[in-house]
Amino acid sequence: MSDLPTLAQVAAEAGVSPATASRVLTGSVRVSTSTRRQVHDAISRLGYVRHRAPRGGAGRRSDHMVAAVLCEPVHRLFTEPFYARLITAAEEVLTRHGVPLAMMTATAATSTVATPPLVSGGVDGVLLIGARERHPLAVTLAASGVPIRCLGKPPEGIELPHVDMDNRDGGRQAAEHLLLGGRRSVAVISGPPGLPAARDRLDGFLQTLALAGMTGVPVAYGDFSHNSGVHGMQWLLRRMPNVDAVFAASDVMAAAAVQTLRRAGRRVPDDVAVIGFDDAPVARRTSPPLTTVRQPVEEFAALAARLLLLAMSSPATAGGAGNNPVLPTELVVRESA
Known part of the structure; x- marks a missing residue:
């Protein structure tokens, strides 16, 4: 018997019905913000992980799809060169493996709209960029069973595989x-x-x-x-x-x-x-x-993409807290100091 917490236990911990807890996990808009926060907090406390059915099956294509999700307003994607460098390097790795990359943004306020395609089988993996503390999407993804790799450490209290800079x-x-x-x-x-x-x-x-x-x-x-x-x-x-x-x-x-x-x-x-x-x-x-x-930056994003692909193909050997690389930083001295 597994000792992993169940959705019913999450619902009881949050003080809601199992149906309501399920709606939170699927990103339904039919849940109030306060209820959503109660369920997210219960998920985090219990360490609940959702079990997903394998993608594919009869009549389904087996092609993979990865989503890069930036937890910032959309204008940052077009005005901050850092994000363009990240996404370009990740896409190069994924393209070499025949995996298309979809790009989307999800602030805390828009996460209810962004969540459903990410957790309902629409994508096979997620690269999560810039998640801050108590971001509801980070909590939901941690419980979803979707292969994920954070670019940077996840918010405190949320366990997600990641690649980080020192x-x-x-x-x-x-x-x-x-x-x-x-x-x-x-x-x-x-x-x-x-x-x-x-x-x-x-x-x-x-x-x-x-x-x-x-x-x-x-x-x-x-x-x-x-x-x-x-x-x-x-x-x-x-x-x-x-x-x-x-x-x-x-x-x-x-x-x-x-x-x-x-x-x-x-x-x-x-x-x-x-x-x-x-x-x-x-x-x-x-x-x-x-x-x-x-x-x-480019090495950072490419490594995250490779580790995500590994998790998508072999979940048992790819993730976990023991495989969260930290890349070194280096001072470059020029004229301003």
Whole structure:
């Protein structure tokens, strides 16, 4: 007998009927947000995993299909080069194996619309990008039995196979470089606090400064966009007029910080050193070119795609917490710091 929790146990834990719990799992719109949250929380607490019938069968094609799901508004897909790099590299791997890639977005607000085709047999695997804490789609997919691979760590409390960058060590390298350069009035433009990658970059940076006796570092929070980099740098200049170094959690925000500093009459790097993260093309076009933490974006996405294909063909040997690779990051020193 299996000790795995059942859907009936999930329903009892959530205080709803089994039919309601089932509707949540299939993404039905006929469930209130509060009820959906109760079921998601029960799934997470019990570790429930849905058993799916194999795709195919009589009269069905056996062709595979993978969906890449970006947990961000659709405009980010077209304005952030990082996502284009991820999806292009993943698609190249899948195409070589004859597997088409469908692209979709799913914010927390639109997840009820995005969920049904993902969990009802419409796709054979999911590449999940940018899931933040309590994102309902991440919880539902974890329980669905659909082969999945997260690009980046999943939200805390949700167990999903993933590939990650060593974001924490990237933050450490940035902090050490600024300390070695004699910078002492340091500030940060971080990414969204609910995103594991952003949190790890910030933690690695602040913990390294703390070991050197530097605490109380001001932190502005952005969303990796240019506008948030501008607003974050403006806020930091008001908070710390004598700032002499800034670590931004993306190159786009770092480039925006450089522009904002220039408008404020501050020279980079003479007055203020700036370090970004990604080593995106914008890092080389910024004036001066950005010192940044390079993450191997294409290798990262290609590895996630290969591991997803392995899970789709041999679930028993592909997934699990023991196969969540972490790729190294590397500081690239240019003229901005």
